[in-house]
Amino acid sequence: MQYIENWLLQEKEKAKEFLQKNNFKFNKIKNFFWKKLKFKYKTIFLRIILPEKFPLEYPKFYIDQEEWYLKYPHIEKNKKFGLNICYIENNEKTALFDGMLLIKIALEKIYKIIQNYENNTFDKKDFLNEFDSYWGEKFIYLDAQRILNEPKIINLLEVQKLKEIATTDIEKTKKALKNMKLKILNQKKIIFLPFFDKFTYPFPKTKSAILDIINTLGYKYFLEKYIEHSELKVIFSFKIDDHLHYGAFQFQKPYKQYLIDPEIIPIGIRRIDRNRIFSRGGNFITQKIAETSIEVAIIGCGSLGGSLAFKLAKSGVKKLLLIDYDILTESNIARHICGMRYINEPKVKALKDFLLEQFPDMEIEIFPSNAIECLDRLTQTNLIVSAVGSEGEIFEQLLFQLKHSKNSKIYIPPVVLTWFEGPVAGHAVLIKETDINELSIFFKKISVIENSKKKLLTLLDIGCNSLYSPYAFIDAENVVLHTSLLITDYIKSLGEIEETVITIFNNTNLYNDYLKTEYKNISPYTIQKYKLKEIL
Known part of the structure; x- marks a missing residue:
């Protein structure tokens, strides 16, 4: 030092x-x-x-x-x-x-x-590009759920921790705040005015300069009618290269008693709506996914399904259907996305609450039950992800039988199967139309572990039916990442990608003796990707 x-x-x-x-x-x-x-x-x-x-x-x-x-x-x-x-x-x-x-x-x-x-x-464009940097030290949060193209009185909420949030859709914002467990302390009104392309360089600094824009757009009567009931604050929208942007200002008090031309008080806007979050916190892919209405069903909300749901939410997926009959216990915590505060809750409820705290506008439906009981609801989704491992094989086989049975009138959407082979590897398979008659044979074909060694990679915990696989969280995340990429590739391509099989190896240096002959000495963390028809 x-x-x-x-x-x-x-x-x-x-x-x-x-x-x-x-x-x-x-x-x-x-x-x-x-x-x-x-x-x-x-x-x-x-x-x-x-x-x-x-x-x-x-x-x-x-x-x-x-x-x-x-x-x-x-x-x-x-x-x-x-x-x-x-x-x-x-x-x-x-x-x-x-x-x-x-x-x-x-x-x-x-x-x-x-x-x-x-x-x-x-370059005068620099003003617009840097607008948030210098337009007001104070700020108001804005939940712009709807785009407004006319003058409007909207709600201004005083909220625990977030202070003030203006909203263009009060019911959606209240629901989101409830999901985040944030208390509304007070509810007021604020004026919203769309300035379109009239708000530009040089930025107005005084009351008269702002009123010139308002008069040009024909908003004078509206402003005069409501200004005294809105704490003299106004939120406005304007265009930057065809992109909608927001700011706010406050008139000096009292509004009608100044003989001179007072300066307005600029107020910054920080948007917390979905479009802004995923345009700023992602790229064009996450933004595109965030704009879709695709619903993904996840069967199995354990360490694999839970982390998958979280990554999909982070990638912009808005609608999830979660299915799992199991309860979150202390033995799950080391690998599960949900922590100790959720112990003894159904995994689906714990996962839903966890996701909504970060993405309060998500639409999440939960079923703490067996997947077979939810079959009708599953047929209404756009993609089914089965993340239940070997326990789900019976249900997964049923899905494919229903999908390809001549007598069945049930629509089964495309399916992603994903599972771990203990700590050694994991798999993700996208199946759209191919009929797999015997899943057990298919699983054996793509398995990387020698069949006689599989039992050596399991441990017996205390209690009945308590055999488990001791894989670490970091191994699981490696598989989750590539499964998430497969799912998001499917979504952004609108289902146009080919049926795919991905095998994700973990640290094979530790488990070389357990691998099949063809995988011996394979490099750690290798990713193998095939077309499904090549495997079959």
């Missing part, structure tokens, strides 16, 4: 020497460098702070020109130091261990930005 500290001090000293040679002065009391710069016949004071971890952290640049805020891009407010110039994106930062070189590069970027301000050559 002493070596690192000495090196940081050494590089900081190099930067200080460079700044002093370039006529920057040092304020010993407030610990920053400063310099006067000429800007459009005025003088500005540029301040530089070298962070404690410099050069591992980039230097900070500040100015005092309050009138620059919302006039020029790349400027954010900082309560302690004034206005911060954002001169580099996080993804552009590289490791520069030379303190002098880093401060030199940073200054060049700052000078270029200020020159663009002076010459009025900055």
Whole structure:
């Protein structure tokens, strides 16, 4: 540690020497460098702070020109130091261990930005792209369940932990809050106005500038009618390159008694609706999945089915049907996605509550019963995932008999079978139309463990019928990941992918003696993928 500290001090000293040679002065009391710069016949004071971890952290640049805020891009407010110039994106930062070189590069970027301000050559789109960064330190959460294209009075909820949430669909938001176990403390009203393409650079800062937009769109009467009943707050939507974005503002009180033109108070919006969550927290694939109405049934909600449900929820799947008659016990906890708080609850209920706390708008139906009893409901889903291992073979065989029986009028959707072969490997099989007459023969064909060695990979716990396979959570997750990918590939292709068999090996170095001859010495964590017809 002493070596690192000495090196940081050494590089900081190099930067200080460079700044002093370039006529920057040092304020010993407030610990920053400063310099006067000429800007459009005025003088500005540029301040530089070298962070404690410099050069591992980039230097900070500040100015005092309050009138620059919302006039020029790349400027954010900082309560302690004034206005911060954002001169580099996080993804552009590289490791520069030379303190002098880093401060030199940073200054060049700052000078270029200020020159663009002076010459009025900055990209005005930067305002829209950086809107959330500088439009208001305060914020309101927005649950935009519906897109509104006309002025509206919507609900503003005071909520435990989340403070204020505006909602375009009060019933859906209340249901989501209930799922998250968050209490509504108060319910008020707020005005919503769609500004379309009228809200653009330069952003309005005063009451009159906002009223100009409102008058242009014909909202004046609506605003005057409701403003006194909405705490003077307004949420608005506007377009950024055809993408809908949101902001809010508050009029100074009292609304009708100002003779001068007061500034509005900008308020940021943080969206918590599904579309925003999966567009920001995923990619175009998760966003596409999140927009579908596909329902996936998962039979078996143990360590495999539970983790599968969680990964599918994270991938954007909104509708799940969960089936399992079993109860969550202490022996499940090490491998199950649900923790100790859910002990002695039906696995389906525990899993549903767990998922809804994170994804409160999911539609989850549960059946704490045997899959055969839920056959009618299963036929209404888009995909069935059987994650019950060897115990599910009888039911799985029944599914295929019903699917291919000439006398059966029951529709059976495509099926994904997934199971573990102890700690050694796991399998995932997508079956759409192929008729597999004997599942037991099929399972033996793709099994990787020597049949005579299988019993050696099981343990007997205390009690009757208590044989179990001692695989670890990390082994299970390896199988879950690739099964999830198979399912999401199926969903995003709208069912167009081929019937597939995937075998996922774990750490085979530990279990080489148990493997069939053709798999001996196979590399750990190998993934083998085949077309189903190749296996059959």
